[in-house]
Amino acid sequence: MKELSWAWYFFHFAFFGACLGLIYTVYQGDGEPLLASLGFAGIAFSASFCGIQWLGDSFKSVGLKGKDISKKGKPELPESMGAICAMVYVSAMIFFLPFAFYEYLVTTTSGGGNRDVTIELQEVETGRLLHRFPHNKLGEYLSAILSLQCMILLGIGDDLFDIRWRHKLFLPAIAAIPMLMVYYVDFGVTQVVVPTPLQPYLGHLVNLGWGYYAYMAAIAIFCPNSINILAGVNGIEVSQSIIIGLMLIVNDCLYIRIPEHPATDSHLFSLYFLLPFLGVSLALLYHNWYPSKVFVGDTYCYFAGMVFAVVGILGHFSKTLLLLFIPQIFNFLYSAPQLFRLIPCPRHRLPRFNERTGLLEPSRAQFNKPPSKPVTLMLEILEKLRLVKLWTNAQGEPVEVSNMTILNLWIVTFGPMREDKLTMGIMAVHLVAGVMGLLMRHRLALLVFSQDN
Numbered sequence: 541m542k543e544l545s546w547a548w549y550f551f552h553f554a555f556f557g558a559c560l561g562l563i564y565t566v567y568q569g570d571g572e573p574l575l576a577s578l579g580f581a582g583i584a585f586s587a588s589f590c591g592i593q594w595l596g597d598s599f600k601s602v603g604l605k606g607k608d609i610s611k612k613g614k615p616e617l618p619e620s621m622g623a624i625c626a627m628v629y630v631s632a633m634i635f636f637l638p639f640a641f642y643e644y645l646v647t648t649t650s651g652g653g654n655r656d657v658t659i660e661l662q663e664v665e666t667g668r669l670l671h672r673f674p675h676n677k678l679g680e681y682l683s684a685i686l687s688l689q690c691m692i693l694l695g696i697g698d699d700l701f702d703i704r705w706r707h708k709l710f711l712p713a714i715a716a717i718p719m720l721m722v723y724y725v726d727f728g729v730t731q732v733v734v735p736t737p738l739q740p741y742l743g744h745l746v747n748l749g750w751g752y753y754a755y756m757a758a759i760a761i762f763c764p765n766s767i768n769i770l771a772g773v774n775g776i777e778v779s780q781s782i783i784i785g786l787m788l789i790v791n792d793c794l795y796i797r798i799p800e801h802p803a804t805d806s807h808l809f810s811l812y813f814l815l816p817f818l819g820v821s822l823a824l825l826y827h828n829w830y831p832s833k834v835f836v837g838d839t840y841c842y843f844a845g846m847v848f849a850v851v852g853i854l855g856h857f858s859k860t861l862l863l864l865f866i867p868q869i870f871n872f873l874y875s876a877p878q879l880f881r882l883i884p885c886p887r888h889r890l891p892r893f894n895e896r897t898g899l900l901e902p903s904r905a906q907f908n909k910p911p912s913k914p915v916t917l918m919l920e921i922l923e924k925l926r927l928v929k930l931w932t933n934a935q936g937e938p939v940e941v942s943n944m945t946i947l948n949l950w951i952v953t954f955g956p957m958r959e960d961k962l963t964m965g966i967m968a969v970h971l972v973a974g975v976m977g978l979l980m981r982h983r984l985a986l987l988v989f990s991q992d993n
């Protein structure tokens with residue numbers, strides 16, 4: 541990879557220093573965790589930025605590389621750079637740990653945050669100080685890190701060994717076990733609030749029991765995989781994750797600005813996990829933006845999806861989370877005929893690069909034998925709705941169909957375009973969908989639920 545300019549090094553040196561300074565001030569002052577979290581997010585940004593720059597070629601030399609299929613000459617780029625981001629992220633979360641619980645670690649105080657007044661030794665021995673510590677919150681935090689670490693390891697495994705699709709689909713469910721276990725022990729809440737119009741029939745709350753755990757496991761499976769299948773164009777994996785992350789941060793801020801809101805703690809928890817995530821993702825986006833110098837790898841897709849699943853589940857806002865995943869849900873449903881092999885699914889479904897024009901065109905799936913009657917009918921209807929492009933033989937039987945991803949659909953609708961235009965178009969879709977999701981959550985939800993919880 542090309543060397544970074546001195547200006548960049550100077551920037552990182554100054555920025556890293558400023559963030560360290562911020563953390564030190566927080567440590568000296570009242571220990572405001574949110575400020576410390578911002579400091580760690582900044583450090584995580586600089587560390588991943590430089591880490592990717594310095595380690596990219598080493599990754600390539602041990603075989604972690606991939607061909608940039610949509611470029612002339614298909615240059616080889618370092619793959620799995622998400623692993624660097626993930627490692628930096630986990631380290632930042634571990635260093636942040638004492639700050640997250642700062643108030644409990646130093647509240648040997650007279651109430652005003654005065655740390656000079658220390659607690660009597662026998663008080664500590666009788667356990668009065670200890671029992672005030674929120675072990676359940678620590679458990680939540682640690683289980684979230686453990687689940688993320690499991691997911692990152694499985695992601696690296698996938699990048700190294702290219703695990704089969706039907707197997708890797710369920711890897712996140714394994715990674716989610718530590719987090720679900722803590723949920724079971726700490727909350728065990730498996731009731732959901734029933735929308736007001738249905739309350740006369742079902743009551744105010746419905747207990748989903750084990751179904752609720754299945755639902756949470758399904759979210760943990762869905763988030764990582766849905767990001768991984770909305771992939772293959774420079775910058776798309778990271779930019780969608782950044783937009784979802786930003787929307788969740790906005791959502792968290794909407795809660796914590798209300799004084800004494802009962803959900804403040806879970807939204808602070810979510811911010812602590814999202815700010816450093818945004819830091820590492822922005823660094824990765826710089827290197828992965830068109831024309832990419834590195835690839836993010838499945839590690840990043842899984843890691844990003846799992847960060848969202850963790851904050852959504854432990855922060856108790858999984859429905860809001862799903863509202864922000866509407867483009868991914870659409871892409872998954874639209875992909876379903878290929879994922880479930882009703883229609884052939886080639887190894888890569890990313891749009892096809894036309895070397896002559898330099899533009900992306902819809903890529904195609906080929907039928908080895910004519911598809912069955914119902915499948916043909918389905919394809920014809922989808923073509924009428926302009927949702928796919930179909931190529932037929934002289935007898936009118938389908939021989940090829942555009943691959944069913946929103947990336948191809950965008951090109952089918954708006955015509956061939958350059959790779960970065962496609963990424964920006966899909967980013968705009970995400971942004972609009974995200975804002976609408978949040979509006980639905982905070983405005984329309986009041987129509988079907990009696991209160992905004």
Ligand code: UD1
Nearest residue numbers: 606607608609610768769771772773774838887888889890
């Ligand atoms: C998923 C998709 C696959 C898509 C691939 C692209 C499904 C079922 N699978 O597979 O259709 O083609 O992601 O990531 O939908 N690449 C580029 N440019 C990019 C990003 C990736 O050319 O901007 C290529 C590189 O060769 C890279 C490879 O895609 O090495 C990574 O593919 P991988 O993540 O292993 O594919 P899957 O996640 O299995």
Ligand code: MG
Nearest residue numbers: 768771837838
């Ligand atoms: Mg992938």
